Amino acid sequence: MAKHVDYYVSLNSPWAYLGSRRFEVIARKHGAEVTIWPVDFGSVFAVSGGLPLPKRAPQRQAYRMMELKRWRDHLGVKTTLEPKFFPANEVPAAKCVIALREQGRMADAIKVAHAVLAALWAEEKNTGDPATLQAIIAGCGLDAAAVVKASEAPAIAEKRESYTKQAIERGVFGAPSFVIDGEIFWGQDRLDFLERRLAAGRVSVTRGGRDLLRKRQNLAAAGLTGDQWRQQWEAARLFLTADGEAGKAWGNETIRFNPDEGWLELKLPAPWRPWRTGRTAGTGCPVPSGSPTGATRSPPRPPPARSATTSRWTRHPAGGTWTPAGRRPAGPRPRWGNCGGSRSSPST
Secondary structure (H helix, E strand, O other): OOOEEEEEEOOOOHHHHHHHHHHHHHHHHOOOEEEEEEOOHHHHHHHHOOOOHHHOOHHHHHHHHHHHHHHHHHHOOOOOOOOOOOOOOOHHHHHHHHHHHHOOOHHHHHHHHHHHHHHHHOOOOOOOOHHHHHHHHHHOOOOHHHHHHHHOOHHHHHHHHHHHHHHHHOOOOOOOEEEEOOEEEEOHHHHHHHHHHHHHOOOOOOOOHHHHHHHHHOHHHHOOOHHHHHHHHHHHHOOEEOOOOOOOOOEOOOEEEEOOOOEEEEOOOHHHOOOOOEEEEOOOOOOOOOOOOOOOOOOOOOOOOOOOOOOEEEEOOOOOOEEEOOOOOOOOOOOOOOOOOOOOOOOO
């Protein structure tokens, strides 16, 4: 199932605070892997039409306060509607969250982020104060001095900038935002829809997924940064396979390819068997005769010609190139269109 959530958060947002514990429960219930992205929403607002709170119209500010009261009472979550230190300087806390995240300690990163939000909105603490921040981190059972030291590396500030740029490119415009396979759920009031999406999921297979998940939990031992791990995961999602079958020339009953004649044949799944098997030569994809509109889709472009004896093609994380597990058999190289291949989503 597709159970990975990209979690974009501001450490000043009351809405992120109100949804934080419920999101934890939902993610745990559905076994979702969560990646937290503490981004600069000031920069996001600048390009998405949003406005900082002081610049919003009085009517909007009044309605925001009304909504905060409603949700506080509805959820029964302790909330100070106008905390003394809001808005706090969230940069030091965000950098600590990023430092933990980049060490592969995602659960600790989320724990600290949510503790910072609670300190600001429930306990009226100045989360931008260094001593207060260290106390919050220590309260999470972590070595506060070590976390703060790691957060002061120049690369961490650069990470926040790159995270913010990525958020903008993905269409994120408000906090909190939860993204599953490109689908955005904005706001803590969309958590019900997020849960439905997680419950529905998608069938997926990620080659080497368990090994990659172990690496994600211990990036230092794997010698990877968070971004490098993500590149490996994305490459695994685009893994292509067509195993050869004993006694079946050039393939199996599902995918058959003849490099000498230059054709590719796909046997249709059971629901499509009323329509004949499709075959293509040269370019393009086989389309079942009489198949209903929308029955076929164009997956990501596959690698060059291959046979079942090479069995597997793998996309390299860097450069987007494809490499076969074995050599292509002799014969003319036919051209492939947008057929074959699969794209799946990270699962736990």
